[in-house]
Amino acid sequence: MSRPVLHDYFRSSAAYRVRIALNLKGVEHERRPVNLLEGAQRSPEYHALNPQGLVPMLEIDGHRLTQSLSIIVYLDQRFPEPPLVPRDPADGAHVRSLALAIACDIHPLNNLRVLSYLRHEMDQSQEARDSWYRHWVIEGLTALEAMASPRASRFLFGDEPSLADVCLVPQMFNARRFHVPLEPYPTLVRADEAAQKLPAFAAAHPDRIAEELGL
Ligand SMILES: N[C@@H](CCC(=O)N[C@@H](CS)C(=O)NCC(=O)O)C(=O)O
Known part of the structure; x- marks a missing residue:
């Protein structure tokens, strides 16, 4: 697997969720800052990656995943241990x-x-x-x-x-x-x-x- 890339902003709570999940799963990754206060999320370059213009966005396994909960569920299915959602x-x-x-x-x-x-x-x-x-x-x-x-x-x-x-x-x-x-x-x-x-x-x-x- 090539190194996943997290498009991130340090104070974004949605991105913070994904950082925690990646760490819990032990997934080595690169973080690419998107400066929300400077409006980088609204740039055409970022919109091409995530049309919602929001962080986080995770590039992993050749996919571009958006929406923090969807990303975390992907990580939970892809790396089942430790489980983040009870199987029951x-x-x-x-x-x-x-x-x-x-x-x-x-x-x-x-x-x-x-x-x-x-x-x-x-x-x-x-x-x-x-x-x-x-x-x-x-x-x-x-x-x-x-x-x-x-x-x-x-x-x-x-x-x-x-x-x-x-x-x-x-x-x-x-x-x-x-x-x-x-x-x-x-x-x-x-x-x-x-x-x-x-x-x-x-x-x-x-x-x-x-x-x-x-x-
Ligand atoms: N439902 C989305 C929410 C993402 C979101 O709202 N991200 C915020 C930071 S926490 C953002 O990018 N805001 C940019 C803006 O408000 O312009 C998720 O869970 O990923």
Whole structure:
């Protein structure tokens, strides 16, 4: 297999998920930064690679894969150990529902392009945008805590990290960046702490990537 290439931005939480998954699977890869703040994702060159103009994008096995969850499921099927989605259908559905609650119901509302639209097209103040951000994170994390707590153990589900933790850690990083109080979510805080102690998660952290890039 030639070395996979991850089109990445250090602070992108969707790309952060894929960095974690690649590390958990032990897949050596190259990272190619796409500077979202400079608008590199909107360049014709990048659109030719990913018509959505979003990171992450993974070049692997001759494919160009987009959408972080789709990429992670590919990695999970291609490199089955350690499994990121439980093989049991009901457990697997539970883990996917936790992951999707983050990836589909929290993250897209607070994405760079959404915040930028609120700012430039809707003329919303910093205060209004921060309030928007926190509202959706708090609503989402409150539901996630209730969904996860009955079946959580060391991680969001069980004693090994799963797709749910892979999505949780970047979301918690974002919540902290925007000063969302996390005390109401003890299960999420516990799983996040446990995951961050693992080298695969630590190596994917935005601060670590920024350091590597000399930012
Ligand atoms: N559903 C997509 C979301 C990807 C996404 O929203 N990426 C963000 C960074 S986290 C991005 O590229 N934003 C560029 C922009 O907003 O212009 C996925 O999971 O891959």
